[in-house]
Amino acid sequence: MDFDLLIKYGPKLLSGLLVTLQLVSTSIVLGAIISLPIALMRLSKNRIINGIAYSYVYFFRGSPLLAQLFLIYYGAGQMRPLLQDMGIWWMFREAYYCAIFVFTLNTAAYQAEILRGSIQSVDKGQWEAAQTMGMKYWPTFFKIIMPQALISSLRPYGNEIILMIKGSAIASVVTIFDLMGETKLAFSRTFDFQVFLWAAVLYLVMVETLRITWEKMERRLTRHLRQVSDQ
Amino acid sequence: MKLFRTIAIAGLALAALTGAAMADITKVRIGTEGAYPPFNYLDSAGKLQGFDIDIAKALCAEMKVECTFVAQDWDGIIPALLAKKYDAIIASMSITAERKKKVDFTDKYYTTPAKFVVPKDSKITDVSAAAMKGKTIGAQSSTIHANFLNDLYKDSSIKLYGTQDEANADLAAGRLDAILADSAILLEWMKKGDGLCCKFVGPDFNDVKYFGEGAGIAVRKGEDELREKFNKAIAAILANGVYEKINKKYFPFSVY
Numbered sequence: 001m002d003f004d005l006l007i008k009y010g011p012k013l014l015s016g017l018l019v020t021l022q023l024v025s026t027s028i029v030l031g032a033i034i035s036l037p038i039a040l041m042r043l044s045k046n047r048i049i050n051g052i053a054y055s056y057v058y059f060f061r062g063s064p065l066l067a068q069l070f071l072i073y074y075g076a077g078q079m080r081p082l083l084q085d086m087g088i089w090w091m092f093r094e095a096y097y098c099a100i101f102v103f104t105l106n107t108a109a110y111q112a113e114i115l116r117g118s119i120q121s122v123d124k125g126q127w128e129a130a131q132t133m134g135m136k137y138w139p140t141f142f143k144i145i146m147p148q149a150l151i152s153s154l155r156p157y158g159n160e161i162i163l164m165i166k167g168s169a170i171a172s173v174v175t176i177f178d179l180m181g182e183t184k185l186a187f188s189r190t191f192d193f194q195v196f197l198w199a200a201v202l203y204l205v206m207v208e209t210l211r212i213t214w215e216k217m218e219r220r221l222t223r224h225l226r227q228v229s230d231q
Numbered sequence: 232m233k234l235f236r237t238i239a240i241a242g243l244a245l246a247a248l249t250g251a252a253m254a255d256i257t258k259v260r261i262g263t264e265g266a267y268p269p270f271n272y273l274d275s276a277g278k279l280q281g282f283d284i285d286i287a288k289a290l291c292a293e294m295k296v297e298c299t300f301v302a303q304d305w306d307g308i309i310p311a312l313l314a315k316k317y318d319a320i321i322a323s324m325s326i327t328a329e330r331k332k333k334v335d336f337t338d339k340y341y342t343t344p345a346k347f348v349v350p351k352d353s354k355i356t357d358v359s360a361a362a363m364k365g366k367t368i369g370a371q372s373s374t375i376h377a378n379f380l381n382d383l384y385k386d387s388s389i390k391l392y393g394t395q396d397e398a399n400a401d402l403a404a405g406r407l408d409a410i411l412a413d414s415a416i417l418l419e420w421m422k423k424g425d426g427l428c429c430k431f432v433g434p435d436f437n438d439v440k441y442f443g444e445g446a447g448i449a450v451r452k453g454e455d456e457l458r459e460k461f462n463k464a465i466a467a468i469l470a471n472g473v474y475e476k477i478n479k480k481y482f483p484f485s486v487y
Contacts (some may be wrong), residue, residue: 059479074397076404077401077403078404095390095406174389185391189329189378
């Protein structure tokens with residue numbers, strides 16, 4: 001234990017932690033919004049619509065996040081005149097926005113697959129029952145199918161957030177001082193491996209907090225599915 | 232128990248072997264970055280080239296030892312030396328007080344000042360900390376330049392990159408107002424391609440407190456025999472003209 005190290009770099013690590021949390025939460029929320037239409041496209045019977053969504057998911061799940069970030073960040077740098085003409089260079093100029101952009105597209109692909117799988121896992125009888133009650137397609141989808149699908153997708157969603165928290169460390173390679181960026185900076189000044197240990201502890205705390213919250217949430221949301229004797 | 236004994240004997244044998252090797256150095260593993268042209272870089276065939284590499288080869292020939300090279304990311308270059316992944320760092324590493332706490336250095340084998348570079352159409356003429364307030368400045372992480380900026384340019388936004396090439400690319404892309412780096416590196420970069428975007432501005436920076444006494448060879452603390460061997464070899468190639476020949480191959484001016 002080296003308390004000087006903690007006093008000097010502890011606050012910096014915590015400010016990096018804040019950046020990590022911002023990056024991850026923004027990307028997860030934006031990604032969730034984008035993932036719904038993609039999941040619906042994936043469920044479509046139209047081969048072209050399905051194909052577009054499939055290619056999107058295939059690309060973002062099939063290539064490394066690091067490569068995607070490099071492609072957008074340094075690629076955008078090379079296409080600056082074009083992006084300036086389009087008036088969107090302000091966004092690609094900032095490493096932070098580039099990271100949010102890439103993380104959002106990436107997590108949207110994963111979330112779309114989670115959503116698609118859980119929608120498909122809802123029993124066909126639920127659709128048929130709604131139909132016999134005279135419900136139309138969209139009300140059935142949003143009021144009967146989605147709530148059940150979301151319950152079964154809760155756990156994979158939790159996993160996806162955990163993967164994003166850890167994956168977000170990649171942002172440090174494009175000059176963002178997230179938790180990993182601050183850690184590397186502290187290490188470069190001290191050459192003390194302890195800072196990596198502290199960073200690992202902070203990542204662990206984030207993941208563990210999420211895990212416990214998720215477990216509580218799942219217990220509460222699925223209480224109607226349990227036998228009386230289980231409770 | 233037999234297994235333990237075997238391991239113990241193997242360990243002893245290994246210790247004896249390395250002990251013997253210590254007595255007379257015949258093989259030296261050299262760590263370098265491979266992303267810092269023209270000092271050290273990978274050519275199109277993936278082989279290490281550059282001023283540092285040529286100097287290293289000349290020193291090894293002078294010391295009559297067999298040298299092998301290891302390319303290692305800059306951020307981890309000192310930790311990997313301490314972890315014995317190689318025995319010496321020849322990678323344009325500046326001799327600074329901060330680094331001396333962790334490793335020992337030979338005498339310097341070259342010195343070039345640090346300078347700021349800005350885009351050609353930039354209005355920046357004064358590069359003092361006060362004048363650079365609010366500007367975005369880039370540098371390679373874990374370098375003297377990064378430390379200098381972090382300590383003295385507190386009102387500027389400092390961006391740090393894994394390699395110098397990435398910082399250069401971002402200056403050319405317009406994400407940075409300026410970069411601070413070694414002048415010889417920047418000179419090479421500004422000769423062609425992206426680098427044509429930009430120009431030097433401001434004075435040479437060579438304050439010993441931040442920029443050190445020049446680039447030296449780093450070895451683990453206590454490896455005095457190896458360090459002395461390098462020192463003698465550096466003096467020898469400076470005296471016999473080998474150094475000058477390598478210098479001329481890369482730079483039109485003396486870098487010593």
